[in-house]
Amino acid sequence: MGDYTNVYAGQEAIEVLPWVLARVELLPADSVAHAKGPVLRAFLKPNEECGPRLVHAVPSGFITGTFMELDLFDDAELAQFCGTWGMIAAPYAGSIARMSARIVDPKTEETLLVKAYDASGAELPSRHRIDCERYGRDVWYAGLNGAPRDAAYGARLGGGNWMEAFNRDTTARGGEVLNAYHFAEGGGDRCALIYADEVRHALAIMRVAVLANGFYERAGGNIVHTFRLAVRHDDINEARCGRRPFEEALSLFMDTDFLHPRKEAYASKGVLDGVRESMMHERFRIIEENTMLFADLCLSSVPEPLVAHGGFRRGGLAKLRMPDVGGNARYGNLLQAMAAQLYAYLNDGNPWVVCEVCGRPFKYEQQLMSPITSETKARKEYQCRHRPTKTAFCSKRHEKEVYGPRNAESRRLMKALAKIRADATEESARNIMG
Numbered sequence: 001m002g003d004y005t006n007v008y009a010g011q012e013a014i015e016v017l018p019w020v021l022a023r024v025e026l027l028p029a030d031s032v033a034h035a036k037g038p039v040l041r042a043f044l045k046p047n048e049e050c051g052p053r054l055v056h057a058v059p060s061g062f063i064t065g066t067f068m069e070l071d072l073f074d075d076a077e078l079a080q081f082c083g084t085w086g087m088i089a090a091p092y093a094g095s096i097a098r099m100s101a102r103i104v105d106p107k108t109e110e111t112l113l114v115k116a117y118d119a120s121g122a123e124l125p126s127r128h129r130i131d132c133e134r135y136g137r138d139v140w141y142a143g144l145n146g147a148p149r150d151a152a153y154g155a156r157l158g159g160g161n162w163m164e165a166f167n168r169d170t171t172a173r174g175g176e177v178l179n180a181y182h183f184a185e186g187g188g189d190r191c192a193l194i195y196a197d198e199v200r201h202a203l204a205i206m207r208v209a210v211l212a213n214g215f216y217e218r219a220g221g222n223i224v225h226t227f228r229l230a231v232r233h234d235d236i237n238e239a240r241c242g243r244r245p246f247e248e249a250l251s252l253f254m255d256t257d258f259l260h261p262r263k264e265a266y267a268s269k270g271v272l273d274g275v276r277e278s279m280m281h282e283r284f285r286i287i288e289e290n291t292m293l294f295a296d297l298c299l300s301s302v303p304e305p306l307v308a309h310g311g312f313r314r315g316g317l318a319k320l321r322m323p324d325v326g327g328n329a330r331y332g333n334l335l336q337a338m339a340a341q342l343y344a345y346l347n348d349g350n351p352w353v354v355c356e357v358c359g360r361p362f363k364y365e366q367q368l369m370s371p372i373t374s375e376t377k378a379r380k381e382y383q384c385r386h387r388p389t390k391t392a393f394c395s396k397r398h399e400k401e402v403y404g405p406r407n408a409e410s411r412r413l414m415k416a417l418a419k420i421r422a423d424a425t426e427e428s429a430r431n432i433m434g
Helices: 075-085 095-104 108-120 132-145 146-161 160-164 172-184 198-220 223-242 243-250 269-299 308-316 334-347 375-383 396-433
Strands: 023-027 039-043 191-195
Touching: 023 075, 023 108, 039 075, 039 172, 075 198, 075 269, 095 132, 095 160, 095 172, 095 191, 108 132, 108 172, 108 191, 108 223, 132 146, 132 198, 132 243, 132 269, 146 269, 191 198, 198 243, 198 269, 198 334, 223 243, 223 269, 269 334
Parallel strands: none
Antiparallel strands: 023 039, 039 191
């Protein structure tokens, strides 16, 4: 990683545009025609003015608090998370912009398919004659070809490009086919169909980005110690809830055996240590490249020159804008807000701390456990300048886990002491009277 001498101590958070809060329901694969896996259906959640309900910000500590408690491999939890905080789609090949457009604009799918047919020199036929397999994929590839930055990142990463996870029939590319079928077969408007696998992979990269960078800074740049902290964190969480959050997220993109090397595979301990350290450095380089470029794509997917790795940490971003897709550039998205919070934390100069309960790295305790839907409250959140935290807990929930029992025990002791004092006073009074 680059130089970690940060000069942005106490800087304001990066402000992102509000995003649509849709209703989200989980649909089994066998309940959706042509689906190749579980699907999340996101559709408009109107407010009193019959417009989309908006989330204006995530609370401080969200990416190291609520987000880390999510079980990425539980599709029902993914649906609930997206319905509470905002829908997720890949920030690659225009997928996230098309998702937002489908939710708010009923003509989005028809517009996309008309463009796909125009590109092939044909006219959009009647719905029942649409070639959904071909032209659904064409929509996805048009999005990729229309985003030079995405293609450039893919070329730069070569065979280690984690974004290729979205070029599958059960993720973003397949989702375009699914939405084409939904349109062709007369499905409802103002909704988007997203494979659960697409959401899972996008959130997994973000989770690895937060944990890897947090542990790296906590370890003072020592990569071997970084992975030791990550393994310790997973050990704690496995004992708490039966999950290994870092390793499970990372396993979607690479072999994680290097976290648990088998000593018998090497001739001596000296060889083991040397090989393991070299392997960890190489794995961390791959993690760094993919997570930082992914976070950069989350922040700004408009075509721009490639940003150096250190640029994400020390850039001069102020206000972010969605690309102009279907006239819906006025909306941001949840991944953008999460990447912005990570960016701010990597640049604000305050130290990372390890939570006493779960062992995860964090900067500030998450006290508000719900999304910020008030523009005024969001403004206060964005303008807040943080000081180094003095707590040992990543969230109010974890603080209560420790101090709740302690406080209950203290109350029992105080009650017992009060009774002892009362009894002593009563006994003393009887002695005086006697």
